[in-house]
Amino acid sequence: MLIVHVDVQVKMDSIDAFLVATKKNARESLKEPGIVRFDVLQNRDDPTRFVLNEVYRADEDPARHKETEHYKTWRAAVEDMMARPRGSVKYSNCFPADLDW
Amino acid sequence: MLIVHVDVQVKMDSIDAFLVATKKNARESLKEPGIVRFDVLQNRDDPTRFVLNEVYRADEDPARHKETEHYKTWRAAVEDMMARPRGSVKYSNCFPADLDW
Numbered sequence: 001m002l003i004v005h006v007d008v009q010v011k012m013d014s015i016d017a018f019l020v021a022t023k024k025n026a027r028e029s030l031k032e033p034g035i036v037r038f039d040v041l042q043n044r045d046d047p048t049r050f051v052l053n054e055v056y057r058a059d060e061d062p063a064r065h066k067e068t069e070h071y072k073t074w075r076a077a078v079e080d081m082m083a084r085p086r087g088s089v090k091y092s093n094c095f096p097a098d099l100d101w
Numbered sequence: 102m103l104i105v106h107v108d109v110q111v112k113m114d115s116i117d118a119f120l121v122a123t124k125k126n127a128r129e130s131l132k133e134p135g136i137v138r139f140d141v142l143q144n145r146d147d148p149t150r151f152v153l154n155e156v157y158r159a160d161e162d163p164a165r166h167k168e169t170e171h172y173k174t175w176r177a178a179v180e181d182m183m184a185r186p187r188g189s190v191k192y193s194n195c196f197p198a199d200l201d202w
Contacts, residue, residue, distance in 0.1 A: 003142050005152070023196045041104050041192035051106070051192060053154065091142035091152060095124045 001036075001093040001101065002059050006052040006086055014081035015047060021077040022052070028070035029054075034061030036101045048083060055093075055101060102137075102194040102202065103160050107153040107187055115182035116148060122178040123153070129171035130155075135162030137202045149184060156194075156202060 010018045019040070026038040036055040043049035056062055065071055093101070111119045120141070127139040137156040144150035157163055166172055194202070 002145075003140075019195055026196045038196070039104075039194070040196035042195050044103075044191040044193055050195070090145040092145055093140070094120055094143050094151070095127045095139070095141035 001098045002056045002062065003091040003093060004052075004054040004056065004062060004088050005091065006054060006088045008050040008052065008086050009046075009083040010048050010050070010078075010081045011083050012048055014078075018050070018078055018081050021074055021081075022050070025070050025074035026052075028068070029065060032061070032065060032068065034058060034064055102199045103157045103163070104192040104194060105153075105155040105157070105163060105189050106192065107155060107189045109151040109153065109187050110147075110184040111149050111151070111179075111182045112184050113149055115179075119151070119179055119182050122175055122182075123151070126171050126175035127153075129169070130166060133162070133166060133169065135159060135165055 008018075019042075022040050026040055029035050029038040034057045036057060037053060038055070039053035041051045041053060043051070054062070054065075056065070109119075123141050127141055130136050130139040135158045137158060138154060139156070140154035142152045142154060144152070155163070155166075157166070
């Protein structure tokens with residue numbers, strides 16, 4: 001199991017449009033067999049900052065995700081909304097057990 | 102709904118003991134009515150770094166959590182394992198809908 005936290009900062013006037021595009025991508029992503037969760041979180045201290053909590057069953061699944069139409073549509077839609085390049089950090093799951101996600 | 106990401110760095114020789122104490126705390130925390138998830142994630146690039154993904158139903162629930170015996174036991178157990186002070190960031194939930202967590 002692989003968890004990726006994608007760190008996003010958008011332009012102030014792009015918050016609403018980013019959320020529309022990102023929720024749509026999250027809904028479609030959850031239909032992928034390799035995706036367990038796709039949470040969208042907004043920083044309480046800075047509403048232009050978001051974390052995407054992407055939970056994949058296996059290490060190969062992020063590459064499959066990036067081949068999907070919904071991902072490509074999202075990437076193009078948000079390209080001009082970014083205040084800076086996105087970052088990401090990879091985690092292994094320790095708890096709960098993989099089967100309990 | 103309030104999501105708290107707790108950023109932890111432990112001493113290299115404390116990784117195993119930290120995981121034992123933290124999984125025990127996570128299991129007990131999930132019994133609290135105000136806690137929806139309590140995930141423990143280990144950084145892939147630096148195994149001394151962890152994120153606790155704590156998902157609370159309401160803003161008051163973290164304070165209630167900190168009054169529990171299992172939290173106090175955990176805090177005391179890990180005190181000498183920290184490589185630096187813990188940090189945390191608070192998030193609001195955007196997706197999925199609160200009821201779908």
